[in-house]
Structure formats: C-alpha cells, structure tokens
Amino acid sequence: MSVRALVRTVSELCITVGTLIVLFVGYILFWTGVKADGAMNDQIDRLQRQWSKGTVAPTAAPHGSPSPAEPEPYVPGRAFAVMYIPRLGFTWNKPVLENTAAGTLKKGLGHYAGTARLGQRGNFAVAGHRRTYGDPFKDFPRLRPGDAVVLTEGSTWFTYRIDKGPYKTVPTDVEVIDPVPRKSGYGRPGRYLTLTTCDPEWGHSHRLIVWAHLDSTQPVEAGEPRALRR
Amino acid sequence: MYGWIWRHLPGNAWLKALISLVLVLAVVYVLFQYIFPWAEPLLPFNDVTVDNQ
Known part of the structure; x- marks a missing residue:
C-alpha cells in the first residue's frame, strides 16, 4: 500500500470516528429527549x-378508616400517577411508573418498588433522570423547602x-428512602415523599434528594389543588 | 475507503450520489435504532437511584 493510500485511509477513519461521536452526542442530547417526551405523553394519555x-383502582382515603381495603398493587413498568411540581415549570408534569429499571425511567419517573404507595x-x-430522556429533573437544585x-x-x-x-x-446511601429517613429531620412515622436524581448534572458520583410530607389531599371532583392554580 | 465505495457503485454520478445518500441514511438509522441505545447505558446518565450498588 502506498503512503498516499495509507494517509488517505487514516484520514477517512478519523473523519468517520468524528462523525460518529457528533452523532452520538446528538443522540444523547436531543434524540433521547424526543423519544422520552413522546413516551411520557403516551403514558399520561393512557392514564387519562x-x-x-x-377504572381507577380504589385507593384508600389517607385519612379514612384505619383498615382500608387492600388496593391493587402497582404493575411494574406501568404508569399509575402523574406528578406536578410548579417550581419546575407551570406546565411541568410527568408520569410516575412502577419500579426504577432503566427501561422504566425512559418513560417517566420511577417509583421505588417496595416503598410506600x-x-x-x-x-x-420516586427517581427521575436529571439529564437525557427529557431532562425531567434538570432543575432539581432549584427546589426549596415549602x-x-x-x-x-385519578x-x-x-x-x-x-x-x-x-x-x-x-449512591449507596439507601436509607434516604427509608420509611422515616434519618437525615430528613422527621422524627416519627408519617406520610412522606422522597425524590432522587443524579448529581452532578451529567455525572453519577452523587445523588440529590428532597424530602416532603403529605400536606393535604382532596378528591379530584373538588378541582385542582391550590398549589396548581396560577 | 470512501473512494473505493464510490468506484464500486453502479450508474452515473447522480445515481451514485443518490445511492450514497441512501446508504448514509441507512447507517444513521441503524446507529440510532440499535447501536446508540446499546451504548448509551454504558454512560453514567442512567444512574439516578440510590439502590444500585
């Protein structure tokens, strides 16, 4: 093989690899988001x-009778709720699916199987992507107490x-999703919520956590809760 | 490499260009549909839970 052919082949290989990398970045940044937005909208449509x-599975009223009827278990990989966080945007709403498998988190937020209903x-x-797949928890650090x-x-x-x-x-700090997480400041059992995502934004060395308590409930017939009204 | 492919495509320059375009689109499709979804979990963006050891 002549030197010319060798140089040409190596150059072509470099250009090919460069194009591949650019395409892959485009896939990560853009295409996963397109796919996830479509999948999340599908999930919400299906729920609605x-x-x-x-055909809403009957869930026990949280402040109701002490021995409520056993509700149907969540189906792994299936959406069962929609989450709204006004701080992340007035139109921010995502489906919540059962379990936190990688395939589930591509379609929405994932409820840790084994934690409370x-x-x-x-x-x-509940866990969610910080980046890629629609960036659901991109603005997670902006969440504040209150x-x-x-x-x-439903x-x-x-x-x-x-x-x-x-x-x-x-990442190994599994006690943040305990029924009463030690570092949350909660002293006794209650109705809590934990959100987890990754930190830093594009990394996986740490996790970001917020804890919340159940403040109020109201039937759907009573309209949207005050927190969602503009 | 690309010169070799070009020489082995049939037809005149227009037809070759058309076939090349189809080939490029086919490669991009395979990448987005099969290769990238396979490679993507090897990157850290999927680790958002606290239970994977």
Whole structure:
C-alpha cells in the first residue's frame, strides 16, 4: 500500500470516528429527549383515558378508616400517577411508573418498588433522570423547602410540601428512602415523599434528594389543588 | 475507503450520489435504532437511584 493510500485511509477513519461521536452526542442530547417526551405523553394519555373510563383502582382515603381495603398493587413498568411540581415549570408534569429499571425511567419517573404507595403511611420514593430522556429533573437544585409536589392517581389529589433538600449524598446511601429517613429531620412515622436524581448534572458520583410530607389531599371532583392554580 | 465505495457503485454520478445518500441514511438509522441505545447505558446518565450498588 502506498503512503498516499495509507494517509488517505487514516484520514477517512478519523473523519468517520468524528462523525460518529457528533452523532452520538446528538443522540444523547436531543434524540433521547424526543423519544422520552413522546413516551411520557403516551403514558399520561393512557392514564387519562383509563381514568375517564372510571377504572381507577380504589385507593384508600389517607385519612379514612384505619383498615382500608387492600388496593391493587402497582404493575411494574406501568404508569399509575402523574406528578406536578410548579417550581419546575407551570406546565411541568410527568408520569410516575412502577419500579426504577432503566427501561422504566425512559418513560417517566420511577417509583421505588417496595416503598410506600402514593399517599400512604411510609415513604413514597420516586427517581427521575436529571439529564437525557427529557431532562425531567434538570432543575432539581432549584427546589426549596415549602415547594409543592402534587400527585394524582385519578381519584385524589395529593399535595406534598418539601421540608428538606436538595440534600447531596452518595449512591449507596439507601436509607434516604427509608420509611422515616434519618437525615430528613422527621422524627416519627408519617406520610412522606422522597425524590432522587443524579448529581452532578451529567455525572453519577452523587445523588440529590428532597424530602416532603403529605400536606393535604382532596378528591379530584373538588378541582385542582391550590398549589396548581396560577 | 470512501473512494473505493464510490468506484464500486453502479450508474452515473447522480445515481451514485443518490445511492450514497441512501446508504448514509441507512447507517444513521441503524446507529440510532440499535447501536446508540446499546451504548448509551454504558454512560453514567442512567444512574439516578440510590439502590444500585
């Protein structure tokens, strides 16, 4: 092979690799977002269709009878609620799906399987992407104590209020999603909510956490909770 | 490499250009549909939970 052919081939390889890298960055930054936005809208549409048909799984009223009927378990990978966080944007709403598998988190936020159900005693823990796949928790550090986190599973609005965070910790710190997380400042069992995402924005060395407690509930028929009204 | 492909495409320059374009689009499709989704979990953006050791 002549020197000319060698130089040409090496140059072509360099250009090819460069193009590949640019395409991959475009995929990460842009295309995962396009795919995730579509998937999240699908999930919310599906939930709303399901709710409008009136097939909401009966959930026990949080302040109701002490021995509520056992509600149906969440189906892994399926959406069961929609979350609204006004601080992240007035139009910010994301579906919450059961479990935190990588495939689930591509379609919305993931509820840690094994943590409490929405609105129930214990800790309702939810994870979401900080970056890529629609960037749901991109503005996570802007959350402040007092901010509302509103969820609905079709029949009830649950308004949680953030008490502490964003709190930075390490990925192995699993006790942040305990029923009563030690570092949250909560002293006794209650109806709590934990949100987790990664930190730094594009890294995975740490996690950001916020904790919230259930502030109020109201039936869907009573209209949107005050936190969602402009 | 690209010169070799170009020489082996049939037809005149226009047809070659058209086939090249189709080939490029096919490669991009395969990348976005199969290769990148496979490579993406190797990067750290998926680690948002506290339970993966």
